[in-house]
Amino acid sequence: MQRPATVSLLKNDLTKTRLRFAILALASLMSFGSYFVYDNPSALQTQLQDDLNIGTFEFNLFYSVYSFPNIILPILGGYFIDVIGNRIGALLFSILIVIGQGLFAFGVMINSYNIALIGRGVFGLGGESLNVSSNYYMTNWFSGNELAMAMGTTVSVSRLGSVLNDNIEPVIVNSTGSLSLGLWIGFLFCIFSLICVIIANILDGKKDKNLGIISKKHLPDSEKFRFHDLKYFGFSFWCLCLNCLVVYIDVSCFNNIASNYFQERFGYNSVESGSIISITYIVAAFLCPVFGMIVDKFGQRVQFMIFSTVSITLVHTAFLLTPESHKPIYPIFYMVFLGLGYSIYASVMWASIPYLIKPKVAGTAFGMATSIQNLGLGVGPLLVGYIQENTNKDKGYYWVSFFFVMIGVSGIITCILIYVNDVKTGGVLRSKNPEKVRESFIGINETEKTDLGNSYSAIN
Numbered sequence: 001m002q003r004p005a006t007v008s009l010l011k012n013d014l015t016k017t018r019l020r021f022a023i024l025a026l027a028s029l030m031s032f033g034s035y036f037v038y039d040n041p042s043a044l045q046t047q048l049q050d051d052l053n054i055g056t057f058e059f060n061l062f063y064s065v066y067s068f069p070n071i072i073l074p075i076l077g078g079y080f081i082d083v084i085g086n087r088i089g090a091l092l093f094s095i096l097i098v099i100g101q102g103l104f105a106f107g108v109m110i111n112s113y114n115i116a117l118i119g120r121g122v123f124g125l126g127g128e129s130l131n132v133s134s135n136y137y138m139t140n141w142f143s144g145n146e147l148a149m150a151m152g153t154t155v156s157v158s159r160l161g162s163v164l165n166d167n168i169e170p171v172i173v174n175s176t177g178s179l180s181l182g183l184w185i186g187f188l189f190c191i192f193s194l195i196c197v198i199i200a201n202i203l204d205g206k207k208d209k210n211l212g213i214i215s216k217k218h219l220p221d222s223e224k225f226r227f228h229d230l231k232y233f234g235f236s237f238w239c240l241c242l243n244c245l246v247v248y249i250d251v252s253c254f255n256n257i258a259s260n261y262f263q264e265r266f267g268y269n270s271v272e273s274g275s276i277i278s279i280t281y282i283v284a285a286f287l288c289p290v291f292g293m294i295v296d297k298f299g300q301r302v303q304f305m306i307f308s309t310v311s312i313t314l315v316h317t318a319f320l321l322t323p324e325s326h327k328p329i330y331p332i333f334y335m336v337f338l339g340l341g342y343s344i345y346a347s348v349m350w351a352s353i354p355y356l357i358k359p360k361v362a363g364t365a366f367g368m369a370t371s372i373q374n375l376g377l378g379v380g381p382l383l384v385g386y387i388q389e390n391t392n393k394d395k396g397y398y399w400v401s402f403f404f405v406m407i408g409v410s411g412i413i414t415c416i417l418i419y420v421n422d423v424k425t426g427g428v429l430r431s432k433n434p435e436k437v438r439e440s441f442i443g444i445n446e447t448e449k450t451d452l453g454n455s456y457s458a459i460n
């Protein structure tokens with residue numbers, strides 16, 4: 001008796017139409033502005049310190065005020081998404097980003113460090129949570145054989161924002177002499193991303209309407225987020241979060257100090273250093289969707305993650321062993337390999353999360369992973385700074401590289417633990433058809449599959 005209704009629902013399922021690629025484009029562009037402005041300070045460090053008359057500590061606070069609240073916020077953001085819906089969440093987070101960047105640009109324009117700092121804090125209130133939202137869109141519109149490709153594409157397009165920032169901000173500011181102009185251009189990118197959120201929300205609302213999905217606010221309590229659902233976050237999920245913490249220290253925290261690193265150790269100037277740094281994310285912009293597609297087709301997620309953490313660790317080992325010299329060519333190759341390792345990691349790791357949890361806690365799970373990642377991104381730079389300031393060899397960078405190598409080794413160990421657990425629990429992460437394996441592994445029933453309108457329900 002159920003069948004005709006199910007069949008007609010499937011016919012109206014927009015996630016099965018080409019519209020899902022429009023959502024993919026919009027979800028990618030909704031984070032573009034945030035990635036562009038996130039690294040505004042590092043691209044303009046010298047000019048910011050001169051104009052605002054601040055030291056390195058005050059400068060680093062531009063990143064700290066962003067990261068530390070995000071140890072907690074993405075969990076709340078994930079909770080928020082699970083309880084009241086992704087659309088309202090994404091809109092709110094984007095508005096916070098626009099306001100934050102506006103305040104930052106305004107603060108710099110009137111030479112007020114405090115207002116600029118508050119702006120970075122407000123930006124942080126939305127910046128990471130918007131990533132959670134964007135991932136959530138992907139899990140709602142894409143499944144099994146396309147999910148990693150879709151998530152790889154969002155990382156790739158968002159990271160083009162980082163690349164563009166690294167390369168155009170110093171040029172704009174140097175050629176116009178106006179520091180705030182560069183930041184106001186970032187503000188415009190944030191508005192553009194906000195418009196993408198609004199369009200994505202309209203399409204997503206249409207999809208839910210077609211599927212007859214009611215607003216989550218009106219669902220019975222039993223179908224909303226509940227804390228005791230956290231018990232479904234098993235060993236592999238927590239290990240993946242720990243792995244994410246260490247791997248992002250090796251990629252992002254290195255990226256934060258890389259400009260100075262290349263200038264101090266290899267004699268490049270700041271513009272050359274900026275271009276070299278952007279290599280990692282340029283490689284990622286090209287390779288993330290490719291690796292996403294490969295993983296969607298062949299599975300073997302943990303093996304890919306092991307390969308990427310080994311590559312990243314080898315890059316830091318190479319930096320550790322490379323003696324100082326004037327403008328050597330090989331660090332450029334190291335950055336290409338770092339980009340390769342990062343591309344594989346970013347396209348596989350985030351896309352693995354949905355297979356380790358129940359669909360109804362997807363928002364909370366992405367929030368949890370992002371929070372733990374930010375713990376690393378908040379503490380990592382402090383540790384790196386401490387090591388560099390308190391050691392002398394290679395201007396303090398020898399032990400910094402050693403630290404990155406050790407962090408990389410812990411990344412490899414956590415990957416191996418995930419692999420072993422995956423073998424024991426049915427091989428969901430290695431499977432070409434992870435949704436099927438997940439079904440038996442974490443015991444998802446029919447109601448749970450359709451709970452959030454997850455496209456997963458229609459595929460199986």
Ligand SMILES: N[C@@H](Cc1c[nH]cn1)C(=O)NCC(=O)O
Nearest residue numbers: 034035038127128131155252346
């Ligand atoms: N912390 C984010 C980067 C970000 C978000 N908003 C601005 N920058 C991150 O690391 N995301 C994962 C990735 O691989 O990019």
